[in-house]
Amino acid sequence: MTARPFHQGATEDRLRVLQGRARSRRFVAPWMVVVLIAVIGFLGLIFARTSLDNSAFELAELERSVAEQSALNQQLSLTIARLENPAHIAPLAEELGMVIPVSTNQILVDLSPSGPTVVSVEAREEAQ
């Protein structure tokens, strides 16, 4: 068995440690960003579309409600008009003892300086 002597000095002369820049690795690849944006955009689009559809449904519901209320309003107007018909009121008034005036109820207003007085014609005729 032979042994060669260890030439420490020569090794030290040929090999040395270099302090170079460490190789940096990107955390997120560009294609991932694109995909991410696309996914977010797609989800946003879906959300917007859904929101829009919901709004449209709400709008349709509101329109239906407006139509219903309009129809109700129309019915109420009709009911009022029917109730205001003189042919409806007259018999009710008659039942309550009211009468259509058959003679003029004249009121004379005396504007003399002594002060205004109101005298009905009937009262004046009776006085005469």
Add this chain to the structure above:
Amino acid sequence: MATNRFAKRFDANRVRIAFIALFLLFAWAGMAYRLVQVQVVQAAALADQGLSQRLVARELPPQRGKVFDRNGELLALTVEAQSMYAVPGQVDEPLWVAQQIGGMLGVDSDVLYERLTSDRDFVYLDRQIDAVVAEEILGLEIKGIYAHPESTRIYPAGQVASHVTGFVDIDGNGQEGLEYVYDEQLRGTPGHALFERDLGGRPIPQGISDIVPAVPGADLNTTIDLPLQYQAQQACLDAIEKTDAEACWVVVLEVETGGVLAMTGAPVFDPESRQTLDPACEGSDDPNVCRAFSNFTVRGIYEPGSTQKLITFAAAIEEGEVGVGTVIPDVADVLEVLDGACDSGDSDVYGCYHDFKEHATEDMTVAEIFTRSSNVGSIMIAERVGQERLVSYIEAFGLGSKTGIDYSVEAPGILNFAAGCQTCWASAAIGYSVAATPLQMAAAYAAIGNDGIWMQPHIVSSIVDVDGETEVSGFETRFVVSPGTALLMRELLASVIEKGTGTAAQVDGYRVGGKTGTANKLGDDDRYTEQTRASFVGLAPIDDPKIVVAVLIDSPSREFRTGGASAAPVFAAVMEQALHRLGVSPDVP
């Protein structure tokens, strides 16, 4: 060794795989072919087919306009209703169904059964019924019975304003009255909707949508006063009951504007059912018997009798032939215009004229002749005017031509002055040989109340559409007589009511003027009958006229055969209410 190689080459598994691969290849090829066919070759056609199944095009019917009276009371409007229909082929037990829903619809079950067993694909059971009733029927869940929404015309005032509004047919087309005349404005413009729908028939949000909304019809504001219209109709109904008359008609005009305050009569009809309410018409198919739909005040003509004398006297005074105090000598109770006419003994021979009451021959002033309504005296005055001038005044007062009122099928009336007629002028002087509508007579009297200016009557005062309210204007006016003559005529009219034939027309608190008229009716054989048309036309307050009322009673009983007996009380009742409604101050303390 060779056997092994053969076995290896034709391994069953490999064969299977090959078949499957081949199958899949064909399948994919088939699908690819179909894909290309659907997505490329037939793409457009299939897209159109799909769209056409989703797309719905509908006409949007416009809301028909409303009609209001002068106070904003509704006279006519359109509301949503339901129309029930059936698909007869789907109805399992038509007899049971007919009996079940007949009562609810108010339709005879036999009629319903007939419809339900017809061989048609679609039959209406009843149209434009109340939504609540429709819901009740649909709640029975009878197979083959359906409903769809449909508009219906409602007249809240019912029969009260029926002669003004007229009516529409089942499809909403104007048929009579204002509904007919203003049909174009009232009906509006239909819109349309094109949209995508889902399986449930609901519009797809964000789908194709093209909606052009309908333009609603215009609303009409009229000059009619509904309470007065009611009072006038009631007065007519009472008069018919009291006088046993066939009909009664009333027109109330506002003197200054020519606006119609009331226009009604009896018999009456229900504008919604379009059925007369006159019991005499029930079961009668003869249109001449049932004339309730016809508004006689505008469309019916009659010989006005003595109410026509207003024109005769106004013409004579305006032409300076007589004054109010002019004495007409030797006024008898009989006058023979055509030689021998009074000797024939035939009362229908024209040329022999009588006063209503016998009296001795006497000198009479023009005022007396008018107040006592002497036919003989009136003809003697007309003789001074002459036929040519008399006719020109009759025409100027609006007789013989349409007034131009905004109402359907107005009658122009008749002026019968045939060439060679020797007695027509005399007949016309006292209201024969002339046929006028009650409206024409009211307008003629309004001219006297309006200081001699004739105004075209009208019903609609303004039209309200999507662009706003438009006043109706441009009514015809014309001078007929001078204000002086009009004033004298008003005094003569007042004297008729104060001491003449029209005392029953007096209204408490107001000085009123008017003229009675009684004209015999022509029979089917063109000979005058004993039946009369009694009328009264008058103004109030006579010193500053605001209102004209014309009343016509058709064929009253003998006791009420004159205008003074039957029409004058109706005039008084209507005039009193009209004065109150317009807030006219009393002028008689």
